[in-house]
Amino acid sequence: MSSIRYYETSVPSKEEVYTTEKDDIGLNIVVKEECDYNNVKREDSEKTGAVTESLRMKLEESDGHFGVKEEEMTVDIMQEQEEIGDWTTLDQILECEAEGGDSGSDSFLTDDEENYQDGIDPVEDVGDSSEEEEPGQPVSSAAAPRPLATTASPPRATATLLKRKRSVSPSLRSHPPQTHKRSQSAERLRSPLRPPKPAGPTAQWWKTEEDPDVAPIPPRFLPARTPGVQLDATMELSPVGLFKLFFSDLAVTTLCDNTNKMADRSIARGRKYKWVPVTPPELFKFIGVVLYMAVLKLPTINDYWRQRNAFSVQFPGTVMVRDRYRMISWNLHMSDPAEDVVNDRKKATSEYDALFRLRPLLDQIRTACKTSYHPHKNICIGERMFATRPRPGAKLTKCAFKVFSLSDSHNGYVSDFAVYTGRSRFPAGTGLSFDSVVQLIDPSFLGTGYNLFCDSFHTSPRLFRHLWSLKFGACGMFRKGLRDVPKSTVNTLSKRSPQGSLRWIREDHLLFVRWMDTREVSVCSSIHPAYSGETVKRKEKKVDGNRKEIHVPVPAPVTEYNRYMGGVDLSDPLTEHHKTKRWYRTVFFHLVDLAVANSYAMHKELCQAQQTDPMTYKMFIERLVAELCGTTGRTPPALRRSGHMPVPFSVPVDPARKATAGRQRCRKCRNDGIKNLSPWKCDECNVALCLIVDRNCFQLWHNM
Structure with missing residues (x-):
């Protein structure tokens, strides 16, 4: 060279x-x-x-x-x-x-996959x-x-x-x-061999609210079924009746059989406890206690059965004993343990199912979610991540599961969901944000003409164009650096732009809006105009330090997004504080949350159809716990403690006088005309009273 x-x-x-x-x-x-x-x-x-x-x-x-x-x-x-x-x-x-x-x-x-955990x-x-x-x-x-x-x-x-x-x-x-x-x-x-294109007639300009905009004609709303509860509206279903639509008797029977098999396997491996086969009524009681613990949170499981302290509770002890609850929790299993071994041998192959331990219950609940209810026009995609720690020292971010859910924005009912484990990808292979939505949007199940609202993780122009081809509208916030988003800086917002400033660009049926609130908000929509004349109240700081209320323009996509995206927050997790050593048991508690939230959403729909007032969420859970546990919901009154305690008159020094020393005539017997001597007296009343097996004057005296 x-x-x-x-x-x-x-x-x-x-x-x-x-x-x-x-x-x-x-x-x-x-x-x-x-x-x-x-x-x-x-x-x-x-x-x-x-x-x-x-x-x-x-x-x-x-x-x-x-x-x-x-x-x-x-x-x-x-x-x-x-x-x-x-x-x-x-x-x-x-x-x-x-x-x-x-x-x-x-x-x-x-x-x-680590980027997916960070929302990228x-x-x-x-x-x-x-x-x-x-x-x-x-x-x-x-x-x-x-x-x-x-x-x-x-x-x-x-x-x-x-x-x-x-x-x-x-x-x-x-x-x-x-x-x-x-x-x-x-x-x-910038490439030195390819000069940038000069600004010309083809350059994109960010327009303002003063520029007129016409929204595209939305697809016609044609649902596959009538939206709402797919049951007889005149039926009066109790909370436990609605809950059993998801946890049916068949699903609970399968759960009991696999739990019993898991217990027999644990005993064969050397676990030292006596196991009594669990039955469906007992398993429903177990779920009722789990929901009770979700509402009334205590630091540890033992605290629910601990007595004689300031924070003692009576209800769990009337349903089942503590050791029985713990044994059911240890052996809770949704799949056949023998089939788990066969599936584990298929690891690193295409036949391996990462969710095999959840599959029996997961499929039944997912089918029940689809058949029991049909969503209204506005739907939303949400995600919930719950952590599990399979081994000591493992990072929670690397041992977490995501559940993507399709919810009705009207009441938060989850129509469909998909569990993403973090080890496998969705079949399409076009990115998690795209595939997770496409898997849940099924025109044969939903119909056409729906409006989908999603967060910044799922929003992308490529997804919205695909949904438009399926006759679905979409709206969502988008992130900086997203593909196919206008990168023009002509007349764009800056950090010095006043609050309420609005900029937008339309590309065919896609609208890109940037709005300056307390910070910049970026929204993409295929169903809204840029600005429809709406305003929002904000407070502006004056020179003297006081704040005055002002009205600033707000884009139509931002208003609709805040209105219909809240459906994913209506089903707050109840049992997230339960810590388990098995990841599939953590998912089981999530499925219980899902069934309770959907049951309450259906309860409100039925009450609206019957023109009656629905119960509050707290009252609904209280009724559900009482019906699952087979009780009236009322805790038996605790024993009243007072200062009326039996004490001896004196402690004899000479053992020979132990039988007769310090005896006095019983007050109750004297009132009855009987002469009996007793070595016991009431410490509070300071009267002698008999306290023997066949003559308990102490109790009779205080109940008079």
């Missing part, structure tokens, strides 16, 4: 001499450039990215006295590029992709773009950075030589004065 050395001469005209040596042949090339001419050419090269143009000028000025081979031309291109700025090669892109890939088969979660989808997120300028007036869209996907790759020889480190003389690193300011990320993302 040829070696290139640079020498700086002391010529007054600042000549730069490049000397190339190869096979003992020296070739001197003298390039004379005036300083002003050099700056003009360098500015032109920065604006157009034409690196090869600069090399062509050098060849013309050298009068063609030499022939440059491809390798030497590559080095000159590299040196010219070093004077202009950094650029991204294909090798660097591949290295970045390799660093963001799977961390290894021995890790619990891949890098993508690597398929949809391209990283935060360069900091947007804060224009006081509209700026050119040419200053916006270009994505890596549009960066042209250099020739193969260039990509190879760019990996070498070469020392360059400081005189060759002189940069021309720049006429405008660019951020570091914009310098890195």
Whole structure:
């Protein structure tokens, strides 16, 4: 390979001499450039990215006295590029992709799955773009950075030589004065071989609330069934009757059989306890105690059975003893233990089912959620993550499960759900945020014309366009750096924009809105106009420090999002404080929460159809616990303690006088005309009373 050395001469005209040596042949090339001419050419090269143009000028000025081979031309291109700025090669892109890939088969979660736990989808997120300028007036869209996907790759020889480190003389690193300011990320993302497009008629402009906008015609609402409860509206179902729609007798019987098999297996392995087979009525009592503990929280399980303290409770002890509750909790199992062993042998194969231990109960409850109720027009996608720790010292973020749920925005009823374990991906393979929604949106089950509201994790233009093709509208907040989101900075919001400022861009049926509240809010919608004249109350701080109420404009998508996205918060978890050593038991408690929340949503729908007042959520759970446990719900009164205690008159010193010492006539017997002596008296009343098996005057006296 040829070696290139640079020498700086002391010529007054600042000549730069490049000397190339190869096979003992020296070739001197003298390039004379005036300083002003050099700056003009360098500015032109920065604006157009034409690196090869600069090399062509050098060849013309050298009068063609030499022939440059491809390798030497590559080095000159590299040196010219070093004077202009950094650029991204294909090798660097591949290295970045390799660093963001799977961390290894021995890790619990891949890098993508850890991003999912943080609410980031690597398929949809391209990283935060360069900091947007804060224009006081509209700026050119040419200053916006270009994505890596549009960066042209250099020739193969260039990509190879760019990996070498070469020392360059400081005189060759002189940069021309720049006429405008660019951020570091914009310098890195812009390709020198592909100049940015100048601002023109095709550039996108962020419009304001004064610009008219027309929303697209929404798809016609055609549900597959009549929305609401799919039962006879005249039926009067009790809370336990609604709950058993999800935990049916068949599901509970299967749960009892597998729990008994798990207990027999544990005893065979050496567990020292006596097991009595659990029955469906007893298992319903167990679930009732679990819900009781969810409402009345105490630090430990033992506290619910502890007596004679200030925080003692009576109800759990009247349903079942503590040891029986703990034994059922230890052996609770939803699948056949023998079939679990067969499934575990299929690990690392396509036939392995990560949710096999949940499958019997999971499928039955999911089917019941679909058949018992049909959602109204506005639905929402939510997620709930609950942690489990399979081994001591494991991180909770790496041992968590996500449950994606499709809920009715009207009352929070969960129509369908999917459990994401963190080890496997959804079948489509287009990113978790996209696949989790597509799996739950089934036109054959729902129908068409629904409006879907989702959070920032699921929102993406690609998903909304796909839903529009299925005749579904969508609205949701979107994150910065999302793919296919307008990157224009022309007339955009800045940090100094006043509260209530609104900007929007429409691309066909997709609307992108940015609204400045206490912070910037970004919403994408396919069913709303940008602004419909609505305002919201806010408080503005005056110069004297006081606050006054003002009305600021609010976009229509933001108002609708806040109204219909709250359905996912209506089913708050009840049993999340239960700590278990088995992850599938944690999911079991989540399924109990789901059944209770759906039962209450159906109760409100039935009461509305019958024009009666529904119970509150707390009253509904109290009735449900009492019916599951087979009690009236009233706790038996505790024994009243007082100062009336029997004490002896005196303690005899002589054992021979023990039978007769200190005896006095019983007050109760004396009133009855009987003469009896007793060594006992009431400490409070200070009267002698008989206290023997066949004559308990002490009790009769105090009950008079």
